Amino acid sequence: MFQFIRNLLNQKGFNAKAKRAFTNYYRFARESKSYLSYCNKMHGIECFMQNNLSKKQFEALTAHFKPNMKVLDIGCGTGDLTEYFAKNYKLKAKGMDLVESKFKYKEANFETTWLGENEYDLVISLDGFYMLNDLYRTLNKVMDSLKPKGKFVLTYTSERPFEKSRLGKALKKRKHDVKDFTQDDKVFNNKAKDLLEEMKSSFIEEGNSSLFHTKYNEIKKNVDSHQNGKMYRSLVTIYK
Ligand SMILES: C[S@@+](CC[C@H](N)C(=O)[O-])C[C@H]1O[C@@H](n2cnc3c(N)ncnc32)[C@H](O)[C@@H]1O
Numbered sequence: 001m002f003q004f005i006r007n008l009l010n011q012k013g014f015n016a017k018a019k020r021a022f023t024n025y026y027r028f029a030r031e032s033k034s035y036l037s038y039c040n041k042m043h044g045i046e047c048f049m050q051n052n053l054s055k056k057q058f059e060a061l062t063a064h065f066k067p068n069m070k071v072l073d074i075g076c077g078t079g080d081l082t083e084y085f086a087k088n089y090k091l092k093a094k095g096m097d098l099v100e101s102k103f104k105y106k107e108a109n110f111e112t113t114w115l116g117e118n119e120y121d122l123v124i125s126l127d128g129f130y131m132l133n134d135l136y137r138t139l140n141k142v143m144d145s146l147k148p149k150g151k152f153v154l155t156y157t158s159e160r161p162f163e164k165s166r167l168g169k170a171l172k173k174r175k176h177d178v179k180d181f182t183q184d185d186k187v188f189n190n191k192a193k194d195l196l197e198e199m200k201s202s203f204i205e206e207g208n209s210s211l212f213h214t215k216y217n218e219i220k221k222n223v224d225s226h227q228n229g230k231m232y233r234s235l236v237t238i239y240k
Contacts, residue, residue: 032208038192045084047081051126066089074123074128075126121150143174153235155233162178162232171238180232
């Protein structure tokens with residue numbers, strides 16, 4: 001059912017298939033009680049999300065939130081987490097994703113859609129800022145959408161140390177800081193793998209074996225990459 005989510009690894013495949021693949025995936029994942037229970041145990045809140053935000057990363061991200069801030073979440077997925085942030089941190093939040101959201105966040109490609117100018121205090125992207133056709137142009141657009149003291153905060157996973165990654169290189173001339181969460185991410189993924197193995201029967205009993213395998217393969221790949229020293233995890237803050 002979800003085989004084609006694995007075809008998103010190159011830009012051409014992503015452009016052609018991402019919307020359909022994510023829409024189809026979320027349709028099952030969002031309705032799954034087992035997946036919600038997995039989120040609760042791994043991320044510490046009862047909210048659907050499709051990211052690898054550990055509790056420590058969650059705290060580092062939410063430390064940027066202040067009441068009434070205007071926030072844009074690009075690549076917000078189903079929007080459940082954006083909505084959770086809006087309610088619990090009293091943000092004026094908007095989201096944007098290729099997929100339709102029940103929260104009426106904008107269904108659009110953030111690379112090709114106008115994001116506004118001097119509009120947001122904060123733009124966030126949680127595991128959604130990877131398959132970009134034009135990284136420099138998109139980054140400029142995001143930074144233009146920020147108010148003068150605005151920030152763009154994103155989680156980023158790379159095969160090489162951040163400064164040698166695509167985004168790290170693109171940020172050479174921009175004021176930014178990077179919090180390294182590589183070790184934390186290794187612990188997170190190992191724990192996620194153990195938890196999924198424990199929960200396998202519960203996924204299968206609710207008829208979600210494809211969902212289980214898709215999630216398990218993603219986490220297993222991360223565990224292997226960490227073991228081989230080929231995975232770096234960062235929380236990046238870019239200042240306007
Ligand atoms: C790994 S999911 C993360 C979803 C969400 N941020 C979360 O934490 O649950 C990545 C999301 O980014 C979205 N995405 C990636 N590139 C995008 C683009 N150029 N425009 C809009 N959405 C994009 C995908 O559709 C997908 O829903």
